[in-house]
Structures are given as structure tokens and as C-alpha cells.
Amino acid sequence: MSTGATDIHVLMLLASLPPGRAGGAEIQGLALASELQAQGVQVSILTPGKDSPKGAVPGIPVYRLHSWPARIFAFLSRVKPRTEKKTAPVALDESRDAVAQISGKIRWTQVLFYHIFFWHAVLFLIPRQKKFTCIHAHTMEWSALVASRLGARFGLPVLVKESTLNGFKSLSRFPRGHFRQRLLKETSHFVAMTRAIRANLLAENIPADRIHDIPNGIRILDYPARAAKTEEIVLFVGNLYQQPAKGVDLLLMAWAEVVVRHPRAVLLLIGDGATSEWTEWLRRQSLDQSVRLLGKQSGLARHYLEATVFVLPSRREGMSNALMEAMMFGLPCVATDISGSQDLIRNEENGLLVPAADVQALAGAIRRVLDHPQWASEMGKKAAETIRGSYDIRRIAEAYVKLYHQIISPAGAS
Numbered sequence: 001m002s003t004g005a006t007d008i009h010v011l012m013l014l015a016s017l018p019p020g021r022a023g024g025a026e027i028q029g030l031a032l033a034s035e036l037q038a039q040g041v042q043v044s045i046l047t048p049g050k051d052s053p054k055g056a057v058p059g060i061p062v063y064r065l066h067s068w069p070a071r072i073f074a075f076l077s078r079v080k081p082r083t084e085k086k087t088a089p090v091a092l093d094e095s096r097d098a099v100a101q102i103s104g105k106i107r108w109t110q111v112l113f114y115h116i117f118f119w120h121a122v123l124f125l126i127p128r129q130k131k132f133t134c135i136h137a138h139t140m141e142w143s144a145l146v147a148s149r150l151g152a153r154f155g156l157p158v159l160v161k162e163s164t165l166n167g168f169k170s171l172s173r174f175p176r177g178h179f180r181q182r183l184l185k186e187t188s189h190f191v192a193m194t195r196a197i198r199a200n201l202l203a204e205n206i207p208a209d210r211i212h213d214i215p216n217g218i219r220i221l222d223y224p225a226r227a228a229k230t231e232e233i234v235l236f237v238g239n240l241y242q243q244p245a246k247g248v249d250l251l252l253m254a255w256a257e258v259v260v261r262h263p264r265a266v267l268l269l270i271g272d273g274a275t276s277e278w279t280e281w282l283r284r285q286s287l288d289q290s291v292r293l294l295g296k297q298s299g300l301a302r303h304y305l306e307a308t309v310f311v312l313p314s315r316r317e318g319m320s321n322a323l324m325e326a327m328m329f330g331l332p333c334v335a336t337d338i339s340g341s342q343d344l345i346r347n348e349e350n351g352l353l354v355p356a357a358d359v360q361a362l363a364g365a366i367r368r369v370l371d372h373p374q375w376a377s378e379m380g381k382k383a384a385e386t387i388r389g390s391y392d393i394r395r396i397a398e399a400y401v402k403l404y405h406q407i408i409s410p411a412g413a414s
Contacts, residue, residue, distance in 0.1 A: 008134070010043050014046070016048065024321045047065070048117055049066060065087055082314075111308045118150070129155075133157075133408050134158070134159060134408055137158070140161070140173040145174060148180070159403065160190050162200075165317070166208070185207075191208055217392060223305060231266070235331070238301065243249075243274075248269065253291070257363035258363050262370050267290060278293065315336070321339035328387040332352075335363070337355055
């Protein structure tokens with residue numbers, strides 16, 4: 001147990017929890033909460049939604065702030081206007097579509113949902129404000145705005161994790177967004193997962209002493225040695241509903257070039273989200289026999305162990321959980337040279353980095369791994385060493401314990 005950990009009671013704000021959609025930030029939040037608890041830190045989670053046994057976190061109190069207005073506006077905020085046109089998933093215009101950053105107007109239903117959740121949280125904290133020592137928001141979205149407002153109202157220190165590349169800048173889209181940004185700057189501390197995120201926060205004139213460098217972490221698992229295989233399996237794992245940020249359209253176009261040289265290779269796409277347009281495109285391109293859309297899967301270990309190469313073609317990332325998992329399993333990885341991936345991968349040493357949105361470079365890197373299995377295997381071994389040496393969730397949790405102490409008692413921090 002970390003010294004003094006029992007003096008801390010963190011109120012974590014997560015945008016969603018299972019059985020609802022949970023992205024990488026929420027998965028990281030749950031993993032961190034579990035490990036913090038193991039190290040003696042008290043953690044409670046605050047999230048929207050109705051109580052559900054399926055979404056319970058063992059041993060950690062979860063408070064789902066729920067009301068009929070909140071449910072209505074949460075539903076409406078997820079419904080796209082009928083006038084909004086669907087974007088073809090394999091025909092994006094990089095010069096026109098803002099796919100590498102968070103953009104778009106905040107809709108009135110989202111604003112109302114955010115305000116309703118804030119006032120629910122106020123009512124929640126009034127009888128409990130002395131119970132908690134700090135507030136920790138895991139996304140630089142509406143939950144960060146709620147955290148800063150709660151911290152100011154109840155005199156609690158606030159920590160906000162920047163889980164994507166330009167989340168702080170995107171807060172200006174909210175009503176009184178520039179005022180909310182100033183409040184965050186003045187009252188909160190920030191976790192930067194990557195070098196690029198730190199640079200972006202500094203560019204927003206956030207004081208350097210309020211920015212803390214802590215990467216994502218994963219639970220380190222023991223696994224059987226990777227056996228030599230004759231099959232060529234290329235694997236992608238990610239939330240497909242986050243497309244086009246995930247770059248799956250780029251991967252599919254690259255795949256059309258890969259199979260020319262490797263006609264027996266198979267591409268597995270794992271993740272939750274609609275794929276009907278992709279299915280039609282694959283059929284038209286005669287790629288439907290070499291691409292398998294597996295949907296959401298549990299027990300990913302077997303897929304990591306059976307694959308030949310893992311590919312992360314994202315246009316935008318914080319720090320990908322799936323990439324970290326693939327590297328931990330010793331799988332050779334190809335990723336775009338963006339935030340997160342460029343922190344994890346040393347090009348041609350423990351993986352390959354390619355320019356973002358470059359279909360030819362992506363196809364070439366995949367072919368290169370398939371063409372040189374021994375070299376790829378050595379990269380995979382070094383990838384596993386990287387994750388096991390620096391990204392164990394236990395070490396990450398220890399860093400957070402030190403940070404919590406620092407923001408709770410700044411005068412006594414060493």
C-alpha cells in the first residue's frame with residue numbers, strides 16, 4: 001500500500017459506464033480506480049445513467065445520477081438530426097473534413113444534459129462534500145466543466161485528464177466556453193498523457209506547474225509464447241463508432257493494396273459500431289472474402305496471440321488502450337505517427353510509424369511486416385518490453401497517488 005493513500009478519497013467523473021458505451025477514457029478510468037483501490041485509495045465514481053447491476057464496479061461505489069429529464073436529453077443528444085448527411089466511410093476528403101480534431105457545434109440537447117448533470121452533482125455533493133478530498137475528471141469534455149464548477153463551489157481540488165489531442169480547445173464550443181476555459185486554467189490541474197498533449201496545453205497558456213505527465217497504463221498479463229504461424233492475420237481493435245477518428249477507412253483502402261501481394265491474408269476488424277456501408281464497399285471492391293467484421297468481442301487475448309500484425313490507422317488518439325495491449329502481447333504493430341502512438345513506438349525498433357492519412361505508407365508498412373516475419377517478431381518482443389517496463393497500471397496508479405497528495409496539500413508536496 002502506498003504511504004498515506006488511505007487519506008485520499010477521489011470522486012471520479014466518468015462520462016459513461018457499461019452497460020452503456022465506454023470508450024478508452026472510461027476503460028482507463030475503471031482500470032485506474034481498481035488499482036488505486038488495491039493501493040488503499042478510496043474511490044467513488046460519479047456518472048450519468050440509471051442504476052444497473054451489469055455496470056457495477058466490484059468494491060467501488062458507483063453513483064449514477066438519474067432523472068427523467070436527464071434520460072430524455074441524454075437520448076436526444078445521441079440522435080443525429082435527420083437533415084445530417086451520412087459520410088461515406090471509405091471516401092473522406094481530408095482537406096474538407098475535420099477528422100483529426102474535435103469539432104462541430106454543441107447542440108442544445110447536449111448543453112441541457114450537461115447542466116442537468118451538474119445540478120444533480122451539486123445535490124449529490126451537498127451532504128457529502130466533506131467525504132471527498134479531490135475530484136478527478138477523465139475526459140476534457142463536459143465532465144471537465146462539471147468538475148471545475150463543482151471544485152469551485154465546494155472548495156475541492158480538481159484534476160482533469162486530457163484524453164484526446166485538442167480537448168481543451170474544443171471546450172470553447174460550449175456556451176460561455178471561454179469563461180469555462182479560464183476557470184479550468186485557474187482552478188484545476190491537468191494530466192497530459194503524451195508529449196503532444198502537453199505541448200497543446202502549454203500552447204493554451206496553462207501554467208507548466210499545473211500540467212503533470214502521466215501516461216495510460218494497462219494490467220500486465222502473463223501469456224503463452226507466440227507460436228510460429230503460416231496464416232497472415234492483420235488485426236484492428238477499436239471503437240468503430242469513433243470513426244473517422246479511428247481511420248478504418250484508410251485501413252480498408254490500404255488493404256486493397258496489401259492483398260495484391262498477400263492474397264491469402266485476412267483483416268480482422270473488432271469493435272462496436274455500424275458497418276453496413278463498409279460491407280457494401282468491400283463487396284464492390286471484391287474484398288469481402290478477406291475482411292471479417294467481428295463486431296464487439298470479449299476475450300481479446302486470443303486474437304492478439306493469433307494475429308500476425310496489429311494496425312492502428314487513427315487520425316486522432318490520446319493513447320490507445322488497444323495498441324498498448326497488442327504491444328504487451330508481443331504483437332508487431334503498425335501505427336500512425338500521432339499523439340500516443342509516437343510516445344509508445346520507437347520507429348523500426350519496437351514497431352512501425354507511418355504518416356497519418358497516408359494510405360500508401362500504411363499499406364507498405366503492413367506488407368513489410370508480413371514480408372519479414374523474423375524481423376517483425378523481434379520488434380514485437382521489444383514492444384512487450386516497452387509496455388511491461390513503463391506502462392504497468394500499478395506504476396501509473398502510484399504516480400497518481402503522489403499527484404493527489406500534491407494537489408490536496410500543495411504546501412507540503414515535495
